Amino acid sequence: MPKTESNSITLGTRAPDFILPDANGNLFTLDQFKDSPALLVAFISNRCPFVVLIREALAKFASDHADKGLAVVAINSNDAEAHPKETLERIGAEVKTYGYGFPYLKDGSQSVAKAYGAACTPDFFLYDRERRLAYHGQFDDARPGNGKDVTGADLRAAVEAVLRGEAVGGTQVPSIGCNIKWTAGNEPSWFSTAA
Numbered sequence: 338m339p340k341t342e343s344n345s346i347t348l349g350t351r352a353p354d355f356i357l358p359d360a361n362g363n364l365f366t367l368d369q370f371k372d373s374p375a376l377l378v379a380f381i382s383n384r385c386p387f388v389v390l391i392r393e394a395l396a397k398f399a400s401d402h403a404d405k406g407l408a409v410v411a412i413n414s415n416d417a418e419a420h421p422k423e424t425l426e427r428i429g430a431e432v433k434t435y436g437y438g439f440p441y442l443k444d445g446s447q448s449v450a451k452a453y454g455a456a457c458t459p460d461f462f463l464y465d466r467e468r469r470l471a472y473h474g475q476f477d478d479a480r481p482g483n484g485k486d487v488t489g490a491d492l493r494a495a496v497e498a499v500l501r502g503e504a505v506g507g508t509q510v511p512s513i514g515c516n517i518k519w520t521a522g523n524e525p526s527w528f529s530t531a532a
Contacts, residue, residue: 340387341457341516343473344527352378352468353452357412357442360429365410365440367468373408374466375499377492380450380517381411381441382458383431384422386481387514391459394487395476396436406500409439414450415458415518417443423518450517451525457514463495463505471499474509 354367370376379395381388399409415423425443432441444450453462463472472495479485495505519528 339516340513343460343512344454344456345511346454346462346470346473348470348473350470352376352462352464352470353449355412355442355444355449355452357444357449358425359440359442360425360432363440365442370408370410374406374502375408375471375496376464376468377407377409377496378453378462378464379409379411380414380453380455380458380460380462382413382415382423382515383427384420385458385515388458390479390481391476391487391489392431392435394489395459396438398476398489398492399437399439402496402500403438407496411437411439411441412444412449412455413441414444414447414455416447416520417445418520420518447517447520447523454527455517456527457512457516459514460512460517461492463492463499465499466502471495472505472509473511475512478510480513 356364356366358364413428417424428441465471474491476492477488477490479487498505
């Protein structure tokens with residue numbers, strides 16, 4: 338299956354603002370999460386096998402860390418016209434089916450994905466209290482078909498460091514997944530059709 342790595346983003350980069358809807362018509366902005374000491378912005382999909390593999394673990398991960406101060410917001414930026422499983426309605430169904438206790442939003446214009454530099458699903462951006470990028474890497478080393486358990490170990494270690502007010506140590510291994518499905522003619526400069 339084709340794989341795309343997350344882009345290299347400079348740590349310390351500020352989180353771009355957004356205003357995006359969920360399936361119930363509620364609008365969310367970056368500022369709504371200002372009281373949380375850590376914010377995870379996760380670009381995900383309803384159909385990518387890399388996301389399908391971790392989605393239940395991601396829901397539990399978010400739930401486990403909510404009381405500790407981690408806010409999570411998921412964003413779907415895939416072209417819903419070409420990929421009907423990525424519609425706002427299907428996003429609502431995913432929230433109910435997999436118990437996402439965090440907002441799952443639709444980036445229909447794909448402008449938010451471009452602003453963040455998101456390239457794949459899943460693509461994780463972890464921000465500290467000042468909303469500066471502290472971690473941009475994998476959930477863990479589980480991949481479809483590699484037989485490894487889904488643990489969230491890499492992201493867990495990063496979140497725990499940020500919640501302690503510390504820098505994230507170690508090597509940040511890029512996330513790997515399906516490329517974001519860009520609308521024809523809307524592809525960003527980093528997009529490669531070979532991926």
